[in-house]
Amino acid sequence: MTLKNIELEKAIKIINESVNPINSMENIKLKDGIGRILSKDYYADIDNPPFDRSPLDGFALRSIDTLKANKDNPIDFKVIDTVYAGNVSNLELGKNECIRIMTGAKMPLGSDCVIRLEDVVEENNSVKIDISLSQHENYVFKGEDIEKGDLLIEKNTKLNSVHLGILGSMGKGNIEVFKKPKIGILGTGDELIPYNKQLTDGKIYDTNGTMIGGRLKELGYEHQIIETSKDDPYIVGDTILDNINNFDLILTTGGVSVGDKDIFHDVIDIINGDQKFWKVKIKPGTPVMYSLVKGKPILSLSGNPFAALTTFELLGRPLISKLCKDETIKPKKVTGILENEFPKDSLKMRRFVRCLYKEGKVYLPESDHSSGKMLSMIDCNGILDMKKGMKNLKTKDEIEVFLL
Amino acid sequence: MTLKNIELEKAIKIINESVNPINSMENIKLKDGIGRILSKDYYADIDNPPFDRSPLDGFALRSIDTLKANKDNPIDFKVIDTVYAGNVSNLELGKNECIRIMTGAKMPLGSDCVIRLEDVVEENNSVKIDISLSQHENYVFKGEDIEKGDLLIEKNTKLNSVHLGILGSMGKGNIEVFKKPKIGILGTGDELIPYNKQLTDGKIYDTNGTMIGGRLKELGYEHQIIETSKDDPYIVGDTILDNINNFDLILTTGGVSVGDKDIFHDVIDIINGDQKFWKVKIKPGTPVMYSLVKGKPILSLSGNPFAALTTFELLGRPLISKLCKDETIKPKKVTGILENEFPKDSLKMRRFVRCLYKEGKVYLPESDHSSGKMLSMIDCNGILDMKKGMKNLKTKDEIEVFLL
Numbered sequence A, B: 001m002t003l004k005n006i007e008l009e010k011a012i013k014i015i016n017e018s019v020n021p022i023n024s025m026e027n028i029k030l031k032d033g034i035g036r037i038l039s040k041d042y043y044a045d046i047d048n049p050p051f052d053r054s055p056l057d058g059f060a061l062r063s064i065d066t067l068k069a070n071k072d073n074p075i076d077f078k079v080i081d082t083v084y085a086g087n088v089s090n091l092e093l094g095k096n097e098c099i100r101i102m103t104g105a106k107m108p109l110g111s112d113c114v115i116r117l118e119d120v121v122e123e124n125n126s127v128k129i130d131i132s133l134s135q136h137e138n139y140v141f142k143g144e145d146i147e148k149g150d151l152l153i154e155k156n157t158k159l160n161s162v163h164l165g166i167l168g169s170m171g172k173g174n175i176e177v178f179k180k181p182k183i184g185i186l187g188t189g190d191e192l193i194p195y196n197k198q199l200t201d202g203k204i205y206d207t208n209g210t211m212i213g214g215r216l217k218e219l220g221y222e223h224q225i226i227e228t229s230k231d232d233p234y235i236v237g238d239t240i241l242d243n244i245n246n247f248d249l250i251l252t253t254g255g256v257s258v259g260d261k262d263i264f265h266d267v268i269d270i271i272n273g274d275q276k277f278w279k280v281k282i283k284p285g286t287p288v289m290y291s292l293v294k295g296k297p298i299l300s301l302s303g304n305p306f307a308a309l310t311t312f313e314l315l316g317r318p319l320i321s322k323l324c325k326d327e328t329i330k331p332k333k334v335t336g337i338l339e340n341e342f343p344k345d346s347l348k349m350r351r352f353v354r355c356l357y358k359e360g361k362v363y364l365p366e367s368d369h370s371s372g373k374m375l376s377m378i379d380c381n382g383i384l385d386m387k388k389g390m391k392n393l394k395t396k397d398e399i400e401v402f403l404l
Helices: A010-016 A161-169 A206-220 A234-247 A262-270 A305-324 B008-018 B161-169 B208-218 B233-246 B264-270 B304-323
Strands: A003-007 A023-031 A058-061 A075-083 A099-100 A113-115 A121-123 A126-129 A151-153 A175-177 A183-187 A249-253 A274-280 A289-293 A296-303 A332-338 A348-358 A362-363 A384-385 A398-403 B003-006 B025-029 B058-061 B075-083 B097-101 B113-117 B121-123 B127-130 B151-153 B174-178 B183-187 B249-252 B273-282 B287-293 B296-301 B334-339 B350-357 B361-363 B381-386 B398-403
Touching: A003 A010, A003 B334, A010 A274, A010 A289, A010 A296, A010 A305, A058 A126, A151 A161, A161 B304, A183 A206, A183 A234, A206 A249, A206 A305, A206 B161, A234 A249, A234 A262, A249 A305, A249 B264, A262 A274, A262 A289, A262 B381, A296 A305, A305 A384, A305 B161, A305 B304, A332 B127, A348 A398, B003 B008, B008 B273, B008 B287, B008 B296, B008 B304, B058 B075, B058 B127, B151 B161, B183 B233, B208 B249, B208 B304, B233 B249, B233 B264, B233 B287, B249 B273, B249 B304, B264 B273, B264 B287, B296 B304, B304 B350, B304 B381, B334 B381, B350 B398
Parallel strands: A003 A274, A075 A099, A183 A249, A249 A296, A332 A362, B003 B273, B075 B097, B183 B249, B249 B296, B334 B361
Antiparallel strands: A023 A175, A058 A099, A058 A113, A075 A126, A121 A126, A274 A289, A289 A296, A332 A398, A348 A362, A348 A384, A384 A398, B025 B174, B058 B097, B058 B113, B075 B127, B121 B127, B273 B287, B287 B296, B334 B398, B350 B361, B350 B381, B381 B398
């Protein structure tokens, strides 16, 4: 049964309850891991660093031998070896002996501190030390950063460059992640003609696929365009049936309003889809529709570009977040102080308005706020949430904003 | 001549003055435009919308015919045609005539307003109208969003999904952009061994390439790893000479400190490079080096992961911003209030500390702040700028943060 005219929060709940997250996994190279979702917890197999090491260039020695060293009583240490990062010394330090050591090299046997290169005078295989060092001064312990057995990164984490560094420090050249979603975009509308063709009377260029596809890319997701011919519910229905098994999600644009050419009601009917809801109490984008076809989610956005983008942000992002277990793309809400007036009301319907949010302040574009105005959206990074029943918004009003 | 021990701002200035932006252009599909930099101004070739149109489903008519309409005096209008989006009506409206019109369809000849479907009663090819409409009520003018000749998007703009929508609405299926940069990453360090191999004594896994490469990807840029064998300045120099013509920028890690194995001074010398600076007065990452080889920039970061990441943020981002004319990746500075204490000093050297910035507040990771600690960086989104000469930082201090 289709629910009609529901609240946004109810629509999100229905989406969350009906979308099955992708559970298939794959093994990929660590270097390709940015933006992917880990499919298991990762624990430390080894300590990091894997051995006690020097944090700087200097001389490794026994702190006990420097106990009495001071400016008036410099002590001579014999340099018995040099150890570079990546090498080890086979010698064990005795009394008043030291080993030249480079940053990152393993601490030699017997040493418990490092004096920095700049703090000694080196001469003829010997250094003069005139300060007293404490035990483990300039000394990095094995496992100081990561201890073997530590939980490093939890399952369902979306990987960033720091995660890659951590997994890399464990030698994980390959990692287990969930498969990427296959997202299709299908546009309808007899008024649309493709790019690079001459406009004819009454037609406009088809931008929704490019724009929503671009938005997906910004969020880190790929897509494929599903081509269909004309606004005939049987043709569009067949196209969906032909493709549904190859996709995890299909986004459609156009054909969801109440006009004679708003074919999506028929489409979903014809292909035995389960229309979950139609019409959400928000403006723009009211006629958004959500269905399951063979268990796969189909989110049908209206054909108006601003409406399509708004409903994609408010409903498409939670959907993909659930599908991909990607917490990072959930819409984020912040509170800000409005710096302009907004003369339109939301008496009948909750209204969303593009805005710029910057350090707690919210600015509206100069021009008016018709939902078709693309140019005014260029500098926007948020959508202002104007709750139902308001007459207008005034400067200094405290308002909520969804960040894009 | 190499400048040594310079301020961060001076280092950025040297980079800005020496990097030549990429000026080669290419023609790409609009749908592949996300993150690309426009190589020319784009003006509107056509009006958008390209014709006067209806913003809703209803009936187009002449407002003058509704002047006397009210609840007590409904007026009958004859429905003489229906026009869908994408089609046009060939008829011209006469007195008390109307045309059924769908959202987005071209306004018929003679009409100057639209009454919404919900506001009329339709019966036998006739509608009863009991309200008076004003001229251009529910009427969208040709060019209302974008007027032919308008400057749409300026040269050097990094394209996002809204830009794609705007260019798409003009029918631009292809666009002119600057070529992507070719960025190479070359790691040195005899202590490093590749992933998936067993660690031997004194060795660690090589993570810098993966991490810096991942960071580039997060910023929207690809890279290639340049393989080299061991820490020999002649071998590394040859590798750079073999590759320099294929790259716009080479990032290196390791070998820039003062130890015997810090080969990059020799490398740049051997291949007749122009070492612009070495050592910047910041911690971590002090020994960062910057050179030009055959006119191409080489930024040499230190081998310590946190230091490499920090100097990449502070110097690598401005460099790539200049190279690619990408204003969006310049480091962004905000001011915040510190919520923790920080016990270390910056008496001798300006210090950068990873932190979390959230709505004006700044949090430091719980653990200590050794520059090797990767785990503590997971939740950080900024780097706190602790100016030279401070003893420590206290809760409620106002501080500056570079956002990652």
